[in-house]
Structure formats: C-alpha cells, structure tokens
Amino acid sequence: MSNFQHTDKIRILLVDDEDEFRQTIAKRMEKRGIVPEQARNGEECLAILEKKPMDVVVLDVKMPGMNGIEVLYHIKERHPKTEVILLTGHATTEDGVEGIKSGAFDYLFKPVKLEHLLSKIKQAEEKIRREEERLKEAEFRATMEQQMIACERLASLGTLAAGVAHEINNPLAIMNESVGWMKLLLKKEELAEMPRKQDFELALNKIEKGIDRTKRITHQLLGYARKSDSVVSEVNLRELVDEAVQLVNVEAKNKDIEIIREMNSSIGTIWSDPSQLRQVLINLLTNAIHATGPGGRITIIFDGTSDVVSLTVKDTGIGIPKENLERIFEPFFSTKPPGEGTGLGLFVTRGIVEKIGISMEVESQVGKGSSFCIKLPKNLEIK
Amino acid sequence: MLKIPTRVLLVDDEKDFVEMLSLRLNESGEKVIAAHSGKECLEKLEKTDVDVVILDIKMPGMDGIETLKEIKKRFPLVEVIMLTGHGTTETAVEGMKLGAIDYLLKPADFNDLTTKLVAAGKRKDEQEERIRKAEERLLLRKSGNI
Numbered sequence: 001m002s003n004f005q006h007t008d009k010i011r012i013l014l015v016d017d018e019d020e021f022r023q024t025i026a027k028r029m030e031k032r033g034i035v036p037e038q039a040r041n042g043e044e045c046l047a048i049l050e051k052k053p054m055d056v057v058v059l060d061v062k063m064p065g066m067n068g069i070e071v072l073y074h075i076k077e078r079h080p081k082t083e084v085i086l087l088t089g090h091a092t093t094e095d096g097v098e099g100i101k102s103g104a105f106d107y108l109f110k111p112v113k114l115e116h117l118l119s120k121i122k123q124a125e126e127k128i129r130r131e132e133e134r135l136k137e138a139e140f141r142a143t144m145e146q147q148m149i150a151c152e153r154l155a156s157l158g159t160l161a162a163g164v165a166h167e168i169n170n171p172l173a174i175m176n177e178s179v180g181w182m183k184l185l186l187k188k189e190e191l192a193e194m195p196r197k198q199d200f201e202l203a204l205n206k207i208e209k210g211i212d213r214t215k216r217i218t219h220q221l222l223g224y225a226r227k228s229d230s231v232v233s234e235v236n237l238r239e240l241v242d243e244a245v246q247l248v249n250v251e252a253k254n255k256d257i258e259i260i261r262e263m264n265s266s267i268g269t270i271w272s273d274p275s276q277l278r279q280v281l282i283n284l285l286t287n288a289i290h291a292t293g294p295g296g297r298i299t300i301i302f303d304g305t306s307d308v309v310s311l312t313v314k315d316t317g318i319g320i321p322k323e324n325l326e327r328i329f330e331p332f333f334s335t336k337p338p339g340e341g342t343g344l345g346l347f348v349t350r351g352i353v354e355k356i357g358i359s360m361e362v363e364s365q366v367g368k369g370s371s372f373c374i375k376l377p378k379n380l381e382i383k
Numbered sequence: 384m385l386k387i388p389t390r391v392l393l394v395d396d397e398k399d400f401v402e403m404l405s406l407r408l409n410e411s412g413e414k415v416i417a418a419h420s421g422k423e424c425l426e427k428l429e430k431t432d433v434d435v436v437i438l439d440i441k442m443p444g445m446d447g448i449e450t451l452k453e454i455k456k457r458f459p460l461v462e463v464i465m466l467t468g469h470g471t472t473e474t475a476v477e478g479m480k481l482g483a484i485d486y487l488l489k490p491a492d493f494n495d496l497t498t499k500l501v502a503a504g505k506r507k508d509e510q511e512e513r514i515r516k517a518e519e520r521l522l523l524r525k526s527g528n529i
Contacts (some may be wrong), residue, residue, distance in 0.1 A: 180493050181410075
C-alpha cells in the first residue's frame with residue numbers, strides 16, 4: 001500500500017463523466033484515508049479549482065463538452081503548480097502522449113488499477129514537493145545574496161565615510177588655525193580698544209565649538225572604518241565572563257538552559273582587547289544557546305599555562321555534523337531557517353581570533369553537543 | 384626667561400593650512416619656514432638649519448613616510464612631528480618607528496602642537512649637547528696625545 005507523507009494534506013480532484021467509475025475510485029481512496037473532490041466534466045473541474053486549489057487532478061481524456069486535453073490546457077494555464085494525471089483508453093494513446101507534451105504529469109490506461117493510480121499520484125506529489133523545495137532554496141539564496149549585497153554596501157559605505165572624513169579634516173584644520181589666529185590677534189594690545197570686540201570673541205567661540213564637534217564626528221567615522229586597530233588593556237577574565245553571560249542570560253533562562261563556569265583560579269587577568277574578547281564570548285554563547293534544547297547545559301571553561309590561556313564554550317546541544325565542521329566558519333553559512341541570524345557569528349569570531357588570539361578549535365558530536373576552544377596569549381602584542 | 388625660537392619647517396600641500404599655522408607659530412615666538420611638498424622640504428633642509436619638521440603624511444608626489452625616511456637619512460638630527468588628516472593611526476605609528484618623535488591628528492589642538500614642538504626642540508638640543516661633549520672629549524684626547 002502506498003504511504004502518503006501528507007495523507008491528510010494532499011488534495012485530489014477526480015474528473016470523469018462516468019459517475020460509477022469515478023465514485024468507486026473515490027470510495028476506495030476514502031478507505032485509504034484520502035477524500036478526493038469530484039467533478040463530472042471539464043467545466044465543473046475548472047470551477048472547483050477556482051475555489052479550492054488542488055495538488056493532483058486525475059482527468060479523464062474522453063468527456064462530453066470540454067475534452068480532457070482542453071481542460072488540461074486551462075489547468076496548466078491557471079494553476080501551473082497543479083499536477084494532472086490523464087486517464088486514457090488504449091485506443092487513444094496519442095491523447096496521452098500529447099497530454100504529457102502539454103504539461104500533464106503522466107497518463108494511465110483505463111480501466112485503471114487503483115494501486116497504479118495511487119502510485120502515480122504519489123509520484124506527482126513528490127514532484128510537487130521537490131518543486132517547493134527548489135523554490136524555497138532559490139528564495140533562501142536570494143535572501144543571502146541580498147544580505148551579501150547589504151553587507152558589501154555597508155563595507156563600502158564605511159570606506160566612503162572614512163574617505164569623506166579624511167577629506168573634511170583638511171579644510172577643518174585650516175579653519176581651526178584661522179580661528180586660533182584671530183583669537184590670538186584679539187588678545188593683542190593694539191586691539192585692546194577694538195569696538196565690539198566681545199561680539200567677535202563670541203562668534204569665534206561658536207566657530208571653534210562647531211569645528212570641535214565636526215572634528216569629533218570625523219574622528220568617530222574614521223574610528224568606525226578602522227579595520228585592525230585593537231586596544232590592549234588589562235582584562236579581568238571573571239568580570240568579562242560575567243558581563244557576557246549577563247547579556248545572554250535571559251535567552252538562556254527562557255530555554256531553561258543552565259550556564260556554569262569553571263575558572264582555573266590562578267588566572268585572574270590577561271592583557272588583551274576586552275571588547276573584541278567580549279564579542280567572541282557572546283558569539284559562542286549565543287550559538288551554544290541556539291543549539292541546545294531545554295534542560296541543557298553550557299559550560300564556560302577558563303584554563304591556561306604561563307603564556308597561553310584557553311577559553312572553552314561547551315554545550316549539550318544538537319552538535320554539528322562532520323560535513324559542516326569546516327563550513328561553519330564561512331560567512332553567511334547557517335543551518336538556521338532563512339532570516340534567522342546572519343551566519344556571520346563564527347566568521348567574525350574567527351577574524352577576531354586571528355587578530356588577538358592564537359587558535360580556535362571545534363569538536364562536536366551529533367546529538368551530544370559541541371565544544372569551541374580558543375587559545376589566547378596572556379600578554380597580547382599587536383603585530 | 385628668554386624664549387629661544389624653535390626653527391620649524393612646516394610641510395603640507397594644503398597652502399592655506401600652512402599659511403595660517405605659520406602665522407600662529409610665528410606669533411608664538413617660533414621661526415617658521417614652509418614647504419609644500421616632500422621634494423621642497425628636502426631642498427629647504429639642504430639650505431637652512433631646522434630644528435623640527437612638522438610633516439603631513441599624505442601629500443602628492445613624495446608622501447610623508449618617504450620624506451621622513453629621507454630626512455632621517457640625510458639630516459638625522461632633525462626632529463619630525465607627523466601630521467595626519469589622512470590615513471589611520473597605523474601610518475603615524477609606522478612613522479614613529481621610523482624615527483618621528485610624535486604625531487598629531489588633524490585638525491590639531493594648537494596647545495598640543497606647541498607642547499610637542501617644545502619637546503621635540505628639547506630632544507634635539509639634548510642630542511646636540513651630547514655631540515658637543517663627545518667632540519670635546521675627542522679633542523682633549525687628541526691634544527693629550529701630542
């Protein structure tokens with residue numbers, strides 16, 4: 001007996017003017033759990049399709065009024081996703097062939113064995129499913145490409161912003177010097193009795209403030225576009241972990257996931273870039289939370305030798321299949337449904353580790369969990 | 384206290400900037416000459432004694448880093464302060480590794496600039512003092528041997 005994946009979901013329409021034949025088939029289908037719609041002729045068939053979309057139409061070729069081939073044309077025109085299975089007589093094989101050429105899924109000879117029909121319907125259903133998947137993949141790819149374009153645009157915007165900021169700094173410097181010069185002059189003895197001196201001083205102060213504000217903006221823009229400047233300072237690891245955990249705590253609690261820390265107590269502080277390190281921790285924790293089910297556990301382990309500190313984020317989540325282990329660091333690679341997440345977390349994390357760390361390794365077992373281990377120098381020197 | 388003017392060579396392709404900053408520095412008691420390119424800068428250094436060069440990093444033709452290298456090669460005692468409105472702080476730090484004493488981001492705070500100028504002048508003075516003393520010792524040794 002054929003198994004239907006969506007037995008309750010597949011929508012079938014039987015179209016045949018021979019009432020007895022049609023109703024018998026319908027009854028036998030109903031015994032298998034499928035309740036088909038029925039139509040006596042082409043017009044009825046099309047009328048039903050207008051109101052209720054169907055997945056598969058089983059269509060007799062020889063009918064009074066509109067014949068099967070005509071109906072087929074109309075169906076394919078108005079409901080292109082609907083698959084049509086033609087029922088032909090042995091004497092009219094050409095109809096069947098013509099039908100397939102015109103878009104029918106296949107044809108069967110009457111009298112038709114129910115098993116053959118059901119099997120054919122199943123094949124048609126599979127085709128429909130494959131088409132849907134292909135469509136979804138194409139949509140996903142389109143979303144990803146859009147994201148990439150947006151990302152590239154952001155990057156080039158960053159470069160543009162930096163370029164503009166650079167260009168502005170020069171005339172800004174000229175204005176700065178000119179204002180400074182005027183203020184200097186106003187303090188001179190020969191101008192002591194200058195009429196309306198205070199008005200000039202007021203205006204000059206305003207200009208100076210304006211220059212200062214503009215300068216802060218351009219310096220900020222330049223800072224945003226700065227690609228590899230890291231700020232090294234003393235980082236208290238316990239505090240850093242606390243901060244990162246605090247940021248993801250709500251999400252973890254909602255999923256009833258426990259986060260525990262194992263900190264080797266001899267390691268208190270290291271010299272590194274705190275904001276980038278925090279970013280790494282947050283990325284790893286977020287991934288762990290998304291991968292782990294309710295009641296799961298995430299462990300943060302800090303360990304180390306005299307020169308090297310290792311930071312591990314372990315989870316009891318679904319794990320990563322072997323074929324994906326290389327791919328997870330690719331930009332935009334994600335196993336989440338389209339739209340959720342950017343697929344950039346591990347890409348960015350790896351970029352940071354390349355700048356301020358020594359190495360990053362991942363171990364994982366499907367069904368058991370994953371473990372990400374990052375090694376950091378105790379005293380970071382910016383190359 | 385008598386202020387000894389620092390002899391400054393201001394190098395930037397932005398003429399207006401050079402003009403205004405020169406005015407201010409001259410007014411503050413320094414002695415300023417100007418150049419608008421790396422090439423002009425080196426030419427002026429050939430002809431005039433200069434204590435500190437204030438050097439813009441991004442210039443057409445010979446850029447700041449190239450000019451800096453030449454200055455340090457041909458006029459090693461001259462101090463260089465780099466001015467950058469372009470480029471990231473990386474270039475400035477690179478310059479410092481090549482011998483520049485400090486850097487400033489445009490538009491520069493005048494007080495910051497004069498402070499660094501004073502520091503640069505001082506470093507040059509101290510180095511020249513050490514050279515003088517070394518020459519003295521050399522002279523003494525020579526005359527002692529006669």
